[in-house]
Amino acid sequence: MLSKTDGLFRKMRHWGVSCTAGVMMALPVKTMAQVKMSPAKIDALKTELVKEIDSQQKFTQEMVDMVFSFGELGFQEVETSKYLTDILKKNGFTIEQGIAGIPTAWTAKWGSGKPLIAVGSDIDCIPKASQKPGVAYHDPIIEGAPGHGEGHNSGQPLNITAVLALKKIMEREKIPGTIMLWPGVAEEQLGTKAYYVRDGFFKNVDACIFTHVANNLSVSYGDGGNNGMVSVQFNFEGQASHAGAAPWRGKSALDAVELMNIGWNFHREHMETTQRSHYVIKDGGDQPNVVPSKASVWYYFRERTYPKITQMFKDGIRIAEGAAQMTETKMTYEVLGSAWPGHFNQAIAETMYENIKRVGLPKWSEDDQILAKAAQKEMQNPEGGALETNGLATTLSQLSKPSATPNTGGGGSDDIADISWNLPTVVLRYPANIPGLPGHHWANAIAMATPIAHKGVTAGAKVEAMTLLDLLVKPEVLRNAWEYFNNVQTKDVKYKALISDTDKPAIHLNEKIMSEYRPEMKKYYYDPTKYTTYLEQLGIKYPTVREAAGEGK
């Protein structure tokens, strides 16, 4: 659900557990048999990690391009998950497939003993966002097909690059610890992370590093000010009849949907400004001469705190019940996803930021900047707001700290928050995309299989590998991380899942769309045995910009 610009991304993160929190808090961090290394030794190993990751740029590029070409929507990440777990299996990781009852979810573990560090990133894409990479205007690979208009094709390639580099050093230096890679399946539906937590997959994890595409190299801690949410589909059932000959015999489920929306939109007038709520009608009937016997509407209810989110959910149910009463229809609802507002760990963020400063931003080429500026020009804000045509980031972000004044803006959501309320977690944002684009849009796919994404992922992998090393060989980092988690973050706020014990992951989502487009999309899967890059396979000259925009090159 995240990230068009770095700042927005930060605002969009946030909070909420069940009984597992108690288990976590009792974790005996002090008893971990962590090795301790001299600063000079750590420094030398970090230099080695950078060298190793630089030498793997071809491998990284192939993974980024390959996942881009799969373009799979949430819960349907079949090819993506197979491809990524095959790589990990070949490299000695033990794979557990289909975790939490989600066919495309998995964990991949390597190493032994404590600490156990989780490394994750999302893998799903955006509907109707198909776009040729390297082309600075709308030019879909397949019209109407899904595509990586968020950049979730880049995070797991980053994680795998980082972890394989680290693994070599862990083996040689006999550094104890276990690394667990895991995917954010259906992040766009906020569909899985609360289930991973509920079903115990993070029970014994000591820390989590999550990676998310952005346009700078950055990390934050504390409450970033974004909303949590619950995603609910309301289904109405009435009675069909001939809409012309016997309309009095019908009870319209579509009427119920419309009345619910009207009710909610009046209710909106009396809600706090931090809320965001939006809906799409998933089923509005078949044809006008049949009174719709079935109709459904899908809502996202977003707010800043757990009590406010659950209140919105209750209000939604009440209004849906009212609509059902007015239309003499039956109403049922199902939870399709959820996310707490995020809160991220200070000790790990500060450690990571030192590594960010060490790595710095990638060196962009003139071609990278031409593409970025042309895409920014193409997508300029029609309201004349902040028009960003400055190209790619060349100044490193500061470490983002929580604001002294409480955020009242609200915003988007990300279910990494559910992990972040169960164990020390940070999100590493890396510069693989172009600033100033709309987000969840084909334009956000332009950079995602080009040198911009490849360089951004390589930079991010270096930061991640170094930070993982810090977590493994500097026991004080984990100690301080749990100190913050137990005594600051969760001192007053305790996680309680927004899903119930009986809710199930909505694994049917996007099945139809993918089965419609997949046969055609298969023809465009990247073949690295024949083509150096995906750009080459698609026959795209890099960068391709509108003639006027290219003037002066």
Ligand SMILES: [Zn+2]
């Ligand atoms: Zn995202």
